[in-house]
Amino acid sequence: MTLHADRVTWNRGGNLVVDGVSVQPEPGQTIGLLGPNGSGKSSLIRLLAGFAKPTSGTVGLDGDELASLKRRDVARAVAVVSQHADTDVDVSVAEVVRLGRIPHRGTFGADRTADDRAVASALAHTGLTDKCERLWHQLSGGERQRVQIARALAQEPRELLLDEPTNHLDIHHQLELMTLVTRLPVTSIVAIHDLNLAAMFCDRVMVMREGRLVAAGTPREVLTPDLIADVYQVRAKVTDDDGLTIRFLPADAN
Ligand SMILES: Nc1ncnc2c1ncn2[C@@H]1O[C@H](COP(=O)(O)OP(=O)(O)OP(=O)(O)O)[C@@H](O)[C@H]1O
Numbered sequence: 001m002t003l004h005a006d007r008v009t010w011n012r013g014g015n016l017v018v019d020g021v022s023v024q025p026e027p028g029q030t031i032g033l034l035g036p037n038g039s040g041k042s043s044l045i046r047l048l049a050g051f052a053k054p055t056s057g058t059v060g061l062d063g064d065e066l067a068s069l070k071r072r073d074v075a076r077a078v079a080v081v082s083q084h085a086d087t088d089v090d091v092s093v094a095e096v097v098r099l100g101r102i103p104h105r106g107t108f109g110a111d112r113t114a115d116d117r118a119v120a121s122a123l124a125h126t127g128l129t130d131k132c133e134r135l136w137h138q139l140s141g142g143e144r145q146r147v148q149i150a151r152a153l154a155q156e157p158r159e160l161l162l163d164e165p166t167n168h169l170d171i172h173h174q175l176e177l178m179t180l181v182t183r184l185p186v187t188s189i190v191a192i193h194d195l196n197l198a199a200m201f202c203d204r205v206m207v208m209r210e211g212r213l214v215a216a217g218t219p220r221e222v223l224t225p226d227l228i229a230d231v232y233q234v235r236a237k238v239t240d241d242d243g244l245t246i247r248f249l250p251a252d253a254n
C-alpha cells in the first residue's frame with residue numbers, strides 16, 4: 001500500500017484549507033495535483049508529508065497512521081521537494097544532496113559506499129555531476145530546484161512529493177524532470193500549474209478548488225474545456241490528436 005490520505009481536513013488559521021480530500025495512488029503512479037492559487041495543493045502535500053497533522057481524517061503509510069511513525073522511518077520512504085527550500089549556510093551541491101542520506105544512517109554511522117553511490121546517481125540523473133562542487137548561493141533558481149530534486153532522489157524513497165517542481169525550470173529541464181519522475185520506480189504526487197505538462201506526464205490528475213477535490217481521473221477524463229472554464233475561468237480548446245493538448249483562448253476570442 002502506498003502513502004494515502006483518507007478524508008483529510010485541515011483547519012489552518014481558522015480556514016478550512018483542505019476539506020475532506022482522499023488520495024489513494026496505485027504504486028508507481030504519477031499523480032498531478034492541480035488547482036488555482038490558494039486551492040490547497042501545498043497544504044495537502046504538507047499533510048501527506050507528515051509536516052502537519054490533519055484536523056480530521058488520516059494520512060497512512062503501509063497501513064500505519066503517519067502520525068504514529070518515527071520521523072526517520074517516514075523519511076526512509078517519503079521524500080519531499082518543497083517550493084521554497086533555501087539555506088544561508090555556505091554548502092556545496094554535493095553536501096546538499098548528501099543530506100538525503102541522513103534517514104538511512106544506521107546506529108553505527110553511515111554506509112559510505114551506499115551513500116556515495118546514491119549521491120552520484122542522484123547528481124547524474126539531475127545533470128548536476130559537473131556542478132557538484134559549486135556552492136548553493138552561486139546557483140540559479142532552476143539549478144537550486146534541481147539540487148533539491150537530487151537530494152530527494154538520494155533519499156531513495158518509495159514515495160515522492162513534489163510541490164511545483166518545474167517552477168523556475170526552462171522547458172528542457174521541465175521535460176527532463178517530468179520524464180525522470182515518471183520513470184522512477186516510485187509513487188509521485190506532484191503539485192503542478194502547467195496543465196499541458198500534467199496531461200503529458202501524469203497517470204491521473206486531481207483538481208482542487210477552495211480546499212475540496214472537484215475532479216479526479218486520467219488527464220483525458222478530467223481536463224475538459226468545461227472543467228477548465230469552471231475551475232480557472234479560462235476558455236480552452238482541448239485537442240487529442242498526438243497526445244492531449246490544451247490551448248488557452250483570450251477572454252474575447254470567439
Ligand atoms: N501558514 C498559513 N496559515 C494559514 N493559512 C495559510 C497558510 N499558508 C497558506 N494558507 C492558506 O491556505 C490556503 C491554501 O494554500 P496553499 O498554499 O495550500 O494553496 P496552493 O494551491 O498550494 O496555492 P499556490 O498554487 O498559490 O501555491 C490559502 O487560502 C492560503 O492563504
